Amino acid sequence: MKLTEKIAAYKLNRPFYTFEFFPPKTDEGFENLLARVARISSLGPIAVSVTWGAGGATKDRSLELAGLIQNEEKIDTILHLTCTNMEGGMVDEALRAAKERGVQNILALRGDPPRGEEYWIPTDPRFTHGVDLVAYIRSSPEFSSAFSIGVAAYPDGHTDRETDEDGELDHLKAKVDAGADFIITQLFYDCDNFLRWLEKVRKKGITVPVIPSIMPLQTYASFLRLTKLCGSRVPESVASALEPIKHDDAQVKEYGIALAIDMVKRLTASGDVAGLHFCTLNLEKSVRRVIEGLGWAGGSPEIKNRLITDPPSQATPSHTDDDLTITPTSASDSATKGLIGSVLPPPDAGRGEINNASSWDEYPNGRFGDFKSPAFGLQDQWGGPVITRGEALQKWGNPTTVQDLTEIFLKHLRGEVDSTPFSQGPLSPESMLILTELEKLNRHGWWTVGSQPAVDGVPSTHEVFGWGPPSGYVYQKGFVEFFADQEEVDKIEKRIREDGQGWVDYFAGNFQGECRSNVPDGGRNAVTWGVFPGQEVLQTTIIERESFLSWKDEAFSIWCEWASFYPPDSEERKLLEGVRDRRWLVSIVHHDYKDASALWTFLGGDALLSKSVP
Known part of the structure; x- marks a missing residue:
């Protein structure tokens, strides 16, 4: 009708x-x-x-x-x-x-x-x-x-x-x-x-x-x-x-x-x-x-x-x-x-219903959430970066070399620019706690677009890491996401296979649709979760194949959009489209959340960061 x-x-x-x-x-x-x-x-x-x-x-x-x-x-x-x-x-x-x-x-x-x-x-x-x-x-x-x-x-x-x-x-x-x-x-x-x-x-x-x-x-x-x-x-x-x-x-x-x-x-x-x-x-x-x-x-x-x-x-x-x-x-x-005096019916949280479909995404704060949730992808349903061509040129200039791109990502980490095409604002307080490690990866040419430090049960009222209702505890596994070329991906896979000892999981995907991983089919890595009175464990960030592939497609579309700000056949456009075609998006999780340095020690070894990438 x-x-x-x-x-x-x-x-x-x-x-x-x-x-x-x-x-x-x-x-x-x-x-x-x-x-x-x-x-x-x-x-x-x-x-x-x-x-x-x-x-x-x-x-x-x-x-x-x-x-x-x-x-x-x-x-x-x-x-x-x-x-x-x-x-x-x-x-x-x-x-x-x-x-x-x-x-x-x-x-x-x-x-x-x-x-x-x-x-x-x-x-x-x-x-x-x-x-x-x-x-x-x-x-x-x-x-x-x-x-x-x-x-x-x-x-x-x-x-x-x-x-x-x-x-x-x-x-x-x-x-x-x-x-x-x-x-x-x-x-x-x-x-x-x-x-x-x-x-x-x-x-x-x-x-x-x-x-x-x-x-x-x-x-x-x-x-x-x-x-x-x-x-x-x-x-x-x-x-x-x-x-x-x-x-x-x-x-x-x-x-x-x-x-x-x-x-x-x-x-x-x-x-x-x-x-x-x-x-x-x-x-x-x-x-x-x-x-x-x-x-x-x-x-x-x-x-x-x-x-x-x-x-x-x-x-x-x-x-x-x-x-x-x-x-x-x-x-x-x-x-x-x-x-003042507004009245509400009581919330129905905490009824003890396992996998209650009405409340499984009540706190949709994680980057990925649960890929089975109807609200999965909530954060980017409005499209790519909210920025005009003029703003992009003002913030990121006219990159024509790989080193130019590395410098853009480093400037963001240093607070010299307030965003990148992949990050709408300055680093959050929790990212500042791992700034040294992020700078090391970016100087090496691994352009980071996502990361978090490991956290072992801090109060949900914590000024930096807290989320959800009070009287709870929250946890995080260290993870990082970045763009790297195929040679670097090969090295990362070899290191995980030989030295990961079951503690390290990864996904890697490219624009052409290839995907590599050591996570078994159906495997799900909760990397942010909380425990609260009267509720089941809430998992606000989950990384598994389906969510990674969805995010991977979005990430490479951002390279396309960034390239579209520059005329066809320009050096800037050739660079950005070349990066899109050659680089891989890599997501790495270290499961030892009790050791805050575990992920960064693993990635900072000589076997991986032995040479400087221009």
């Missing part, structure tokens, strides 16, 4: 809502997402939406997921569809495939803007903006009557900010005039600004439903990432509330639920917001608790928990990724006034 028809026929005495999902990277995650969709759809959304990767990167998975939800789960589906960077004919193919699967709703988006001049990427010249896609669908005899069409809007301003707010509203009006039936906004946290913006939308003559996007906070790191990516304003009240608890995953999550509940109450009390769009991030518990906390799904709003705005008794630092983070992975002062 079309979303506009469902909204018109909606009779319940509460606002309607929709849920958003993205297609998981792995087959296991994909299968398990369907079970998750079925569980949280028991909360009664009128539709769910499925995202679409930039340039159709997730085309097949998005269409498959939308079709299964529509036909097997019997839930009306909204398929996101972008039009820029799409090869000729791909838009027609996607619309036709959606129609064949019974999908009757399209969220028509421009998609990621071309990076640099993008003159080397073939695109369909019919589509450069979202309005082009709306107009095309509405003018097509094949598609015009088949779909209800939604478009995006940006209460905090579009990240490109090519025009002022009035200009953006002109663009929005043009999309509606071209045939859009409803509007879903970008996520935001400033309710006052949204309501001010919505009033201007209505004065512009736009009368279609405007559905605000709500995303409960999951972790402080993801909050920073998303607000930067989306250009969302962070009210002082929200920033102040998060500051004392930003290292405590459990409290951030609790605060995020209460903030979402309060935002929903304020928005729906305005009289012009009849429904909400919840961005789930393929996670389950927070959205469920928001809906139940509002009393919309049988949940009780009685006071059962402590006030989450009370000063925390102790800060519980979250596990933070080090130089391995790739993108990875969105209210005015009055927006949180209602939080």
Whole structure:
């Protein structure tokens, strides 16, 4: 059924809502997402939406997921569809495939803007903006009557900010005039600004439903990432509330639920917001608790928990990724006034259920997580590095030699540049503890993109290594990931085979699709885990073949993207594409987490670092 028809026929005495999902990277995650969709759809959304990767990167998975939800789960589906960077004919193919699967709703988006001049990427010249896609669908005899069409809007301003707010509203009006039936906004946290913006939308003559996007906070790191990516304003009240608890995953999550509940109450009390769009991030518990906390799904709003705005008794630092983070992975002062006394149903963690599918990714802080989880790949679902061609040239210049690349990685370790294409920010505090070892590997020409020191049972409140709820202990095995040439990979394999003594596991893969490893099929290495009262052991970082291969493909795509910032046949592009073609991504884990120096002693031996690589 079309979303506009469902909204018109909606009779319940509460606002309607929709849920958003993205297609998981792995087959296991994909299968398990369907079970998750079925569980949280028991909360009664009128539709769910499925995202679409930039340039159709997730085309097949998005269409498959939308079709299964529509036909097997019997839930009306909204398929996101972008039009820029799409090869000729791909838009027609996607619309036709959606129609064949019974999908009757399209969220028509421009998609990621071309990076640099993008003159080397073939695109369909019919589509450069979202309005082009709306107009095309509405003018097509094949598609015009088949779909209800939604478009995006940006209460905090579009990240490109090519025009002022009035200009953006002109663009929005043009999309509606071209045939859009409803509007879903970008996520935001400033309710006052949204309501001010919505009033201007209505004065512009736009009368279609405007559905605000709500995303409960999951972790402080993801909050920073998303607000930067989306250009969302962070009210002082929200920033102040998060500051004392930003290292405590459990409290951030609790605060995020209460903030979402309060935002929903304020928005729906305005009289012009009849429904909400919840961005789930393929996670389950927070959205469920928001809906139940509002009393919309049988949940009780009685006071059962402590006030989450009370000063925390102790800060519980979250596990933070080090130089391995790739993108990875969105209210005015009055927006949180209602939080004092906010009420939530009690969390359902700690029920002793083994492998409880609803909570196995409750703390998705690890680089890999569990590849069977629907939220696997959460940190990089928004694409590669959030950086423009101009920023890339300013930060990393014009590398033309291998030594130039080595220097870029070393500058990042020394804090002289705040990022690399593989690391979105400066080194984390835990990475600083192994800085000497990382510098040694990089000087040798092994460009590190991920690492962590070994940790033997520090309190979960530890300032650097802590994560998860308080009153627990966390552990880490030392591991490191880097790019090396094949000769070096051969040496590493030989050393592990002859001297590893069963303590060292590795994966190595290249752009051509080869993979080497001493990990048996089905083997899984938990390299970050925690033990907490009333819960099973939580494993937030797991390295095994499936997750490594997924990350390997992502890593080599970043080399491709970096190369695309430079013209064809340039020395910079030849270098970066050559590195992509010749180097291997290597991941090494040392299992002796009781010896903090074990991994670095093993890698620092003369047999491996006996020569300097230029």
